[in-house]
Amino acid sequence: MTLGSELKLLRKMKGLTLRQVEVISGVSNGYLNLLENDKVKEPSPRILSKLSQAYEVPYTQLMILAGYLTPGEGKQLTRMPARPAGGTAGKPDLAGIVVRTINDLTDEELQQIKDYIKYLKFKRAGKKKG
Numbered sequence: 001m002t003l004g005s006e007l008k009l010l011r012k013m014k015g016l017t018l019r020q021v022e023v024i025s026g027v028s029n030g031y032l033n034l035l036e037n038d039k040v041k042e043p044s045p046r047i048l049s050k051l052s053q054a055y056e057v058p059y060t061q062l063m064i065l066a067g068y069l070t071p072g073e074g075k076q077l078t079r080m081p082a083r084p085a086g087g088t089a090g091k092p093d094l095a096g097i098v099v100r101t102i103n104d105l106t107d108e109e110l111q112q113i114k115d116y117i118k119y120l121k122f123k124r125a126g127k128k129k130g
Helices: 003-013 018-025 029-036 045-055 059-065 094-104 107-129
Strands: none
Touching: 003 029, 003 045, 003 059, 003 107, 018 029, 018 045, 029 045, 045 059
């Protein structure tokens, strides 16, 4: 997946036009079109920040797709054991992780998680079609 295809998917998932994203983000619709069609190879981090806010996705996600960061860079990663309790080989017990952490999340963070799950389902549905 390229940055452009991801941006287009995010925009369509939100049901927005390029002009609407321009109003929300302050990034011109002409530049957005160039981004979505992969004509701009290295958009500035400032532009990516505006788009991450407009699309309500993690800034690091766009920075990785733009090639500024590698996956996992800038994060403190916790290694999962090969066979976590309640999980299967190599897979964490996600229900256990959620239960242990849900009380520490704000309402806004919970909404972001819900939105991200919708995004993943939308993305998966798009792969099945074509």
